[in-house]
Amino acid sequence: HMTPFLHLANKLAEKGHRVTFLLPKKAQKQLEHLNLFPDSIVFHPLTIFPVDGLPAGAETASDIPVSLVRFLSIAMDLSRDQVEAAVRALRPDLILFDIAHWVPDMAKEHGVKTMMYNVISANCTAHDLVPGGELGVPPPGYPSSKVLYREQDAHALSSFSTYYKRFYNRVTTGLMNCDFISIRTCQEIEGKFCDYIERQYQKKVLLTGPMLPEPEKSKPLEDQWSHWLSGFGQGSVVFCALGSQITLEKDQFQELCLGMELTGLPFLVAVTPPKGAKTIQEALPEGFEDRVKSRGVVWGEWVQQPLILAHSSVGCFVSHCGFGSMWESLMSDCQIVLLPYLNDQVLNTRLMTEELEVSVEVKREETGWFSKENLSCAIMSVMEKDSEVGNRVRRSHANLKEVVVSAGLLTGYTDKFVDTLEKLVNDTNLE
Numbered sequence: 532h533m534t535p536f537l538h539l540a541n542k543l544a545e546k547g548h549r550v551t552f553l554l555p556k557k558a559q560k561q562l563e564h565l566n567l568f569p570d571s572i573v574f575h576p577l578t579i580f581p582v583d584g585l586p587a588g589a590e591t592a593s594d595i596p597v598s599l600v601r602f603l604s605i606a607m608d609l610s611r612d613q614v615e616a617a618v619r620a621l622r623p624d625l626i627l628f629d630i631a632h633w634v635p636d637m638a639k640e641h642g643v644k645t646m647m648y649n650v651i652s653a654n655c656t657a658h659d660l661v662p663g664g665e666l667g668v669p670p671p672g673y674p675s676s677k678v679l680y681r682e683q684d685a686h687a688l689s690s691f692s693t694y695y696k697r698f699y700n701r702v703t704t705g706l707m708n709c710d711f712i713s714i715r716t717c718q719e720i721e722g723k724f725c726d727y728i729e730r731q732y733q734k735k736v737l738l739t740g741p742m743l744p745e746p747e748k749s750k751p752l753e754d755q756w757s758h759w760l761s762g763f764g765q766g767s768v769v770f771c772a773l774g775s776q777i778t779l780e781k782d783q784f785q786e787l788c789l790g791m792e793l794t795g796l797p798f799l800v801a802v803t804p805p806k807g808a809k810t811i812q813e814a815l816p817e818g819f820e821d822r823v824k825s826r827g828v829v830w831g832e833w834v835q836q837p838l839i840l841a842h843s844s845v846g847c848f849v850s851h852c853g854f855g856s857m858w859e860s861l862m863s864d865c866q867i868v869l870l871p872y873l874n875d876q877v878l879n880t881r882l883m884t885e886e887l888e889v890s891v892e893v894k895r896e897e898t899g900w901f902s903k904e905n906l907s908c909a910i911m912s913v914m915e916k917d918s919e920v921g922n923r924v925r926r927s928h929a930n931l932k933e934v935v936v937s938a939g940l941l942t943g944y945t946d947k948f949v950d951t952l953e954k955l956v957n958d959t960n961l962e
């Protein structure tokens with residue numbers, strides 16, 4: 532979540548604004564290299580106090596499983612005094628926040644305006660986070676008959692539901708109390724969902740575009756991967772990554788590996804070791820490494836996803852459809868196969884697969900389990916030459932990519948966003 536905030540800070544700094552970025556100490560180290568304007572963007576570390584239930588040293592959501600995020604929220608709330616002290620000292624024109632729902636109340640006491648910056652999709656906010664809604668049921672007037680949950684999503688929703696109630700209250704409180712809402716999306720992809728949110732909250736909604744880093748500014752792809760990928764034909768490799776929050780059960784991890792093997796295609800899987808395992812190696816299916824060693828790698832560490840997607844040998848991306856990965860998949864030329872876990876990922880998947888028709892979704896059973904056959908089948912349906920589905924999604928994806936990467940679309944969003952923001956902040960009537 533913090534990465535798009537920092538990309539947005541870079542845009543503000545580029546246009547002459549000063550930004551103070553409040554974040555936990557450990558996250559500062561992870562984000563520092565993305566700060567393109569260190570003279571204008573100053574990191575302000577927050578101390579994360581220990582909370583019962585929160586593992587020692589955990590400071591961000593990527594340090595813990597989703598089931599423990601509620602303890603992190605408690606720790607975040609305990610940082611309120613530190614945030615308030617910073618506001619008192621710095622007297623900012625505007626505070627951008629997301630799940631710290633108490634920020635608007637606190638800011639009002641100091642006469643400071645606030646903007647809730649939503650880095651998850653507009654479709655998920657529209658479906659799950661409008662007042663009067665109920666989890667799993669589209670709210671009245673919801674603008675899509677396709678971007679919905681289905682029976683086989685019960686698993687994704689139930690694993691989240693206890694935590695979700697509290698999360699729901701936080702986000703809707705933040706959305707209701709802030710002065711303005713902004714969303715990391717664009718009209719071309721999620722226009723009708725943004726308009727719906729604006730109507731429901733009766734508040735100005737500003738769009739920033741997807742807030743992706745500019746590719747030429749990132750480091751080149753590590754040699755080990757560029758070398759390995761170059762050993763395969765154009766568009767032949769399947770790349771699979773499931774973001775920063777998904778840790779698979781061991782049996783599902785093994786099924787994923789076997790599904791990749793079953794495709795007969797070269798593959799690179801980058802996921803964290805499954806539950807109960809310290810390393811990937813100890814969890815692999817028996818004999819797997821020997822069988823796939825010339826064409827398949829399962830890697831337990833972070834890889835440079837955007838650069839891997841841009842490599843000419845990579846032809847298919849199997850993704851959890853986290854919102855960042857969704858944009859990266861759209862910007863790539865890869866065929867897209869979706870394997871969502873959390874609720875927003877499920878809705879993003881329906882948007883991509885059913886509304887935009889640029890991807891396919893792996894079939895799951897009601898328990899949430901997906902079989903190696905279904906995984907392999909979904910991949911082959913887009914990778915086999917002359918596959919009707921494959922050709923259809925390739926065409927729609929190419930058309931949409933053209934819109935999204937068209938000259939000026941992304942910079943147009945940030946320019947307009949910063950312009951409007953300047954006007955709104957200076958407007959004492961809060962239009």
Ligand SMILES: O=c1ccn([C@@H]2O[C@H](COP(=O)(O)OP(=O)(O)O[C@H]3O[C@H](CO)[C@@H](O)[C@H](O)[C@H]3O)[C@@H](O)[C@H]2O)c(=O)[nH]1
Pocket residue numbers: 532650651652772773774775776777801832833834835836837852853854855856857859873875876
């Ligand atoms: O090995 C890896 C794995 C991921 N990434 C990058 O990490 C980011 C991941 O972002 P995203 O796709 O949004 O995934 P998560 O961090 O897993 O997603 C969390 O945050 C998203 C909002 O950004 C929500 O949509 C998801 O549900 C929530 O799990 C992307 O830029 C990837 O390129 C890498 O570079 N290397």
